[in-house]
Amino acid sequence: MQEVRVFAPATVANVAVGFDILGFAIQRPGDEIVARRSTAFAGVRITAITGTGTKSLPTEVEHNTAGMAVLRLLEHLGLQHEVGIELEIHKKMPFGSGLGSSAASAAGATVAVNVLLGEPLTRESLLYFTVLGEEVADGSFHADNVAPCLVGGITLIRSNESLDIHHLPVPPSLHVAVVHPEIEILTRDARAVLSDSVSLKTAIRQLGSLASFITALYTNDLPLLSRSLQDHIIEPQRKTLITGFDAVQAAALERGALGCSISGAGPSMFALCDSGYLAQAVGQAMQAAFQQEGVDSQLYVSPINQRGVEVLSTTE
Amino acid sequence: MQEVRVFAPATVANVAVGFDILGFAIQRPGDEIVARRSTAFAGVRITAITGTGTKSLPTEVEHNTAGMAVLRLLEHLGLQHEVGIELEIHKKMPFGSGLGSSAASAAGATVAVNVLLGEPLTRESLLYFTVLGEEVADGSFHADNVAPCLVGGITLIRSNESLDIHHLPVPPSLHVAVVHPEIEILTRDARAVLSDSVSLKTAIRQLGSLASFITALYTNDLPLLSRSLQDHIIEPQRKTLITGFDAVQAAALERGALGCSISGAGPSMFALCDSGYLAQAVGQAMQAAFQQEGVDSQLYVSPINQRGVEVLSTTE
Numbered sequence: 001m002q003e004v005r006v007f008a009p010a011t012v013a014n015v016a017v018g019f020d021i022l023g024f025a026i027q028r029p030g031d032e033i034v035a036r037r038s039t040a041f042a043g044v045r046i047t048a049i050t051g052t053g054t055k056s057l058p059t060e061v062e063h064n065t066a067g068m069a070v071l072r073l074l075e076h077l078g079l080q081h082e083v084g085i086e087l088e089i090h091k092k093m094p095f096g097s098g099l100g101s102s103a104a105s106a107a108g109a110t111v112a113v114n115v116l117l118g119e120p121l122t123r124e125s126l127l128y129f130t131v132l133g134e135e136v137a138d139g140s141f142h143a144d145n146v147a148p149c150l151v152g153g154i155t156l157i158r159s160n161e162s163l164d165i166h167h168l169p170v171p172p173s174l175h176v177a178v179v180h181p182e183i184e185i186l187t188r189d190a191r192a193v194l195s196d197s198v199s200l201k202t203a204i205r206q207l208g209s210l211a212s213f214i215t216a217l218y219t220n221d222l223p224l225l226s227r228s229l230q231d232h233i234i235e236p237q238r239k240t241l242i243t244g245f246d247a248v249q250a251a252a253l254e255r256g257a258l259g260c261s262i263s264g265a266g267p268s269m270f271a272l273c274d275s276g277y278l279a280q281a282v283g284q285a286m287q288a289a290f291q292q293e294g295v296d297s298q299l300y301v302s303p304i305n306q307r308g309v310e311v312l313s314t315t316e
Numbered sequence: 317m318q319e320v321r322v323f324a325p326a327t328v329a330n331v332a333v334g335f336d337i338l339g340f341a342i343q344r345p346g347d348e349i350v351a352r353r354s355t356a357f358a359g360v361r362i363t364a365i366t367g368t369g370t371k372s373l374p375t376e377v378e379h380n381t382a383g384m385a386v387l388r389l390l391e392h393l394g395l396q397h398e399v400g401i402e403l404e405i406h407k408k409m410p411f412g413s414g415l416g417s418s419a420a421s422a423a424g425a426t427v428a429v430n431v432l433l434g435e436p437l438t439r440e441s442l443l444y445f446t447v448l449g450e451e452v453a454d455g456s457f458h459a460d461n462v463a464p465c466l467v468g469g470i471t472l473i474r475s476n477e478s479l480d481i482h483h484l485p486v487p488p489s490l491h492v493a494v495v496h497p498e499i500e501i502l503t504r505d506a507r508a509v510l511s512d513s514v515s516l517k518t519a520i521r522q523l524g525s526l527a528s529f530i531t532a533l534y535t536n537d538l539p540l541l542s543r544s545l546q547d548h549i550i551e552p553q554r555k556t557l558i559t560g561f562d563a564v565q566a567a568a569l570e571r572g573a574l575g576c577s578i579s580g581a582g583p584s585m586f587a588l589c590d591s592g593y594l595a596q597a598v599g600q601a602m603q604a605a606f607q608q609e610g611v612d613s614q615l616y617v618s619p620i621n622q623r624g625v626e627v628l629s630t631t632e
Contacts, residue, residue, distance in 0.1 A: 019479035021524045158528035158544060165529050166540070196516055203519045203549065205475075207526050208337045214527050215482050218534040218617075224482070227473060233519065 002038045003192070003315040004248030008108030008151075010093050010272045011100035013144040016231040016261035017210040020168050021157045023100070024146040026176055029093035032312070033066065035116045038084035044070050045084075051091030053124065058157045062136075064089075065102045066109035069133020073110050076129060085113055094298070096187070097160055097180045098264035100145030101179030106133035107149040111309040114121050123151055123308070125212045138187050145264065146173065152308035154217065171220045173275045177257070179248070179291050181297040182269040190265035193241060197254035198233050205232045215276045222258060222274050229259025242267045244293035251289040276301065281295055319352045319631040320431045322443070324424030326469075327416035328407050328494065329460040331546040332577035333526040336471030337473045339416070339464040342492055343618030346407035348628070349382065349424035351432045356399035357358045360386050361400075364622050378452075380405075381418045382425035385449020389426055391438055392445060401429055410614070412503070413496045414580035422449035423465040427625040432514040438468055439624070443479055454503050461580065468624030470533065487536045488619045491592045493573070493599030495564070497613040499583040501557050506581035510553050518562030519547045521549065538574060538590050545575025545588065558583045560609035571598045589619045 009030040013023040031051075033086065033225065034219040038045070046059045046067050061067030066089055070287050074080040089111055095101050110126040110133070130146045147155040158164040198206075209230045216225035248269055252260035256278050257271035273279040283299040290297045325346040329339040335530065346366075347391065354361070362375045362383050377383030382405055382514045390396040403425055411417050426442040426449070446462045463471040463481050474480040514522075525546045532541035555561040564585055566578035572594050573587035588597040599615040 018523060020520050156527050158524045179385050197513045198516055198519050199513050202337050203514045208474045211472050211530050214530040220557050
């Protein structure tokens with residue numbers, strides 16, 4: 001195979017109840033990644049990065065999440081001195097938005113290259129290399145965006161160290177509105193605002209919320225899901241970074257969302273809803289509330305994406 | 317109906333992963349409660365309390381968990397000035413053992429009286445009054461022992477305030493060994509040893525463990541249950557109150573337990589196992605390890621009790 005083009009979806013990490021351990025994929029936006037064989041060199045080269053705000057993204061393989069993920073994959077396969085791979089990264093989602101942009105590029109790249117090489121590894125086996133790639137972006141080894149991007153659905157991570165990942169069931173009517181406001185939050189600022197400790201009482205409340213959320217997914221109990229979708233730990237600390245947060249959340253809940261919180265490290269916000277119609281209406285209400293604060297935004301409405309990275313085309 | 321006799325089982329609260337929010341019932345030990353109509357008075361009287369170590373238990377209704385639970389139930393039904401009820405409390409489980417002794421008496425009493433009155437309320441509806449009764453014992457409103465004692469199985473409490481309780485599935489092969497060592501821990505000491513705060517990192521690990529435990533129950537994935545059954549928050553602080561804890565836990569795991577931790581506020585310890593044979597062997601290994609430290613103990617082996625309080629006999 002000479003060339004593979006894939007789509008890698010945006011993801012919502014944390015999901016209010018599961019900081020660093022839960023995530024799900026949405027239908028769009030997402031990145032497109034092209035992997036192409038080259039006989040001119042061995043190893044990995046990044047030949048193009050396109051999209052808004054991508055001037056700051058490094059084309060040096062060692063500093064690029066997609067580049068590093070593919071390099072680690074080739075090393076594992078013992079092919080780094082035998083195979084030459086060109087990568088094109090077409091960013092089609094906002095950068096630094098809390099939608100797993102760097103994870104998408106890394107996941108898309110490993111899937112594309114795996115297909116290019118005749119699929120020596122399963123989709124699940126690509127996770128390790130993809131997480132190693134994403135580590136370049138923020139220096140921490142965690143899979144809450146990468147896992148759902150790669151395999152789709154709602155994923156639970158028991159332990160990031162051992163990549164003990166599990167698929168959770170998706171209630172069939174579940175849809176999500178994701179609103180990306182034009183506010184900039186750096187991931188390191190989003191981390192810095194968090195206290196190192198949490199009161200025991202708050203931790204217990206969060207444990208109750210998380211356990212009930214998982215139970216709600218397994219029993220398709222959307223009223224319970226709604227009662228459970230509460231972030232007692234992170235949201236109260238991070239919401240101050242998002243202009244209009246309280247008004248936007250209130251607008252979502254008033255319009256009928258099951259719950260509404262911050263996507264990943266923000267500033268994007270997500271609302272879970274029990275139909276696509278409702279998700280559209282909720283999303284527009286959220287946009288209107290941001291607009292009231294003078295903040296422009298983009299809205300993405302979709303069911304939970306159950307497929308993860310998708311192969312768009314291959315060239316023999 | 318003139319008289320009702322019930323059995324109210326012991327319960328294991330916390331279950332390593334879910335401090336204050338998880339509990340399950342076991343087959344034995346348990347209390348027997350007798351409720352009898354009297355025409356000599358209106359209200360509630362405690363006519364007998366039997367069993368070892370029960371001299372300290374109050375017979376004044378207002379200070380007794382079972383008495384208060386029944387009084388609140390009668391008040392709710394508007395019968396406190398019309399109906400006279402005598403209660404006998406036969407304690408057949410060690411007191412202050414971390415096995416939900418006070419919860420069992422309260423749950424047994426409300427079920428017995430409800431049956432005596434022709435079942436005006438459902439079993440679930442008795443929970444509120446039973447928790448009010450147990451509040452007398454330790455001053456806090458929580459249902460982690462009362463809920464599984466009343467209805468059986470493994471129960472999850474999203475919120476103690478709203479008594480938002482859910483049945484979790486029980487893997488069919490699951491058995492439990494409970495070992496009660498002859499060590500005294502007062503509930504207030506067990507609370508006092510706990511720090512008011514938790515590191516964010518530890519809270520995240522606990523969230524991962526809890527979510528995976530719930531997932532393991534729904535998918536009957538016992539290896540995952542085993543990997544999940546870790547208490548990062550409470551056990552490290554409380555185990556110092558239990559002579560021989562580390563050796564007993566190690567003995568359980570070495571013999572093949574899926575996990576082993578403290579039952580409720582201790583000193584009892586429980587081990588989950590994937591057969592009754594194994595639970596028996598694991599329990600004996602735990603007893604031997606306690607004995608090495610010079611601590612005598614009692615062993616109780618059973619499947620998860622799916623029935624909760626049981627009616628033993630009724631007299632018309």
